[in-house]
Amino acid sequence: MTSTPLDRRALGRTLTQLANANAVDLARRPLRTPAASTARRIGITGAPGAGKSTLLGHLALARAANGRLGVLAVDPSSPKSGGAILGDRVRMDELPGASELYIRSLGSRKTSDGLADNLPEMLDAMDDFEFAEVLLETVGVGQAEYAARIQVDTLVLVLLPESGDTVQAMKAGIMEMADIFVVNKSDLPGARRMATDIKRISAITRHAQGSWIPPVLLTSAAQSQSISALSESIDRHQSWLASSGRTEALRLQRARYRLRRLVEIRAAEVIAQQGAEFFAAPLAHQLAQTLDIVGKTGVST
Numbered sequence: 445m446t447s448t449p450l451d452r453r454a455l456g457r458t459l460t461q462l463a464n465a466n467a468v469d470l471a472r473r474p475l476r477t478p479a480a481s482t483a484r485r486i487g488i489t490g491a492p493g494a495g496k497s498t499l500l501g502h503l504a505l506a507r508a509a510n511g512r513l514g515v516l517a518v519d520p521s522s523p524k525s526g527g528a529i530l531g532d533r534v535r536m537d538e539l540p541g542a543s544e545l546y547i548r549s550l551g552s553r554k555t556s557d558g559l560a561d562n563l564p565e566m567l568d569a570m571d572d573f574e575f576a577e578v579l580l581e582t583v584g585v586g587q588a589e590y591a592a593r594i595q596v597d598t599l600v601l602v603l604l605p606e607s608g609d610t611v612q613a614m615k616a617g618i619m620e621m622a623d624i625f626v627v628n629k630s631d632l633p634g635a636r637r638m639a640t641d642i643k644r645i646s647a648i649t650r651h652a653q654g655s656w657i658p659p660v661l662l663t664s665a666a667q668s669q670s671i672s673a674l675s676e677s678i679d680r681h682q683s684w685l686a687s688s689g690r691t692e693a694l695r696l697q698r699a700r701y702r703l704r705r706l707v708e709i710r711a712a713e714v715i716a717q718q719g720a721e722f723f724a725a726p727l728a729h730q731l732a733q734t735l736d737i738v739g740k741t742g743v744s745t
């Protein structure tokens with residue numbers, strides 16, 4: 445499936461360099477055409493403690509036979525322990541024959557969107573290293589989901605029974621973003637009822653003919669068939685993306701997001717470096733004047 449064996453050290457080095465790169469470094473990287481994205485990207489997101497890492501570990505085992513598999517876990521609190529926890533859950537000796545699995549935990553330090561620093565570039569690096577698939581874990585509700593949505597092809601939203609997660613997700617507009625809903629820890633009470641509620645809400649929120657109807661699944665770490673069902677659902681969504689032409693659209697959206705992000709990072713760097721000088725500059729003066737004019741004329745932007 446892949447031509448060269450995975451050079452783990454080189455990949456590790458590349459990811460570290462990218463995590464520390466500033467906007468100028470990033471802008472100097474050769475631009476990738478959307479078509480150069482080759483790895484399937486699957487996002488697993490949800491509230492803290494929803495069981496994402498555990499689920500991801502089981503999914504990795506179920507999907508490793510599909511080719512070189514990368515797992516990136518964004519852990520805003522403790523990047524080191526997050527990786528260790530996930531590492532422990534995936535026992536390498538449980539992997540099928542020639543599988544190649546790479547797991548890395550990423551810290552999120554500067555970013556306001558809750559994702560790891562320079563995650564888009566790190567995901568591109570996974571393409572350079574010929575991964576067939578990347579599973580991405582992100583924590584949080586709100587901005588992190590939006591940013592994750594752009595970076596992945598298939599977004600799995602993990603919810604907990606009787607947690608108020610559905611209400612939170614609805615408020616943050618995540619119900620419309622998810623491709624697959626998972627009510628996890630289905631061994632706990634209230635899981636079935638919650639799945640029914642989500643189906644009802646999802647039926648109201650959706651939309652046009654021919655669009656993807658997000659399935660609502662029940663999963664539990666102890667039930668391997670629930671993990672297989674999730675894995676199959678991911679495959680179905682991937683096929684749907686390819687046949688509907690959505691993959692291309694997603695990749696273009698990603699390229700735009702990335703450009704905007706680069707400009708934002710650069711602006712933040714300039715402000716941090718030049719501080720008062722920046723604000724005293726003619727640009728700031730112009731900005732103030734513009735705001736004044738806008739304020740007086742009542743023009744909204």
Ligand SMILES: Nc1nc2c(ncn2[C@@H]2O[C@H](COP(=O)(O)OP(=O)(O)OP(=O)(O)O)[C@@H](O)[C@H]2O)c(=O)[nH]1
Nearest residue numbers: 491492493494495496497498583629630664665666
């Ligand atoms: N009852 C039950 N507990 C589970 C299940 N899956 C995971 N857990 C437990 O839930 C807790 C959190 O699991 P994690 O996989 O670390 O959850 P997470 O969403 O990755 O957590 P963060 O990364 O900290 O947001 C752990 O104590 C797990 O043992 C399940 O299917 N059923």
Ligand SMILES: [Mg+2]
Nearest residue numbers: 496497498581
């Ligand atoms: Mg986790």
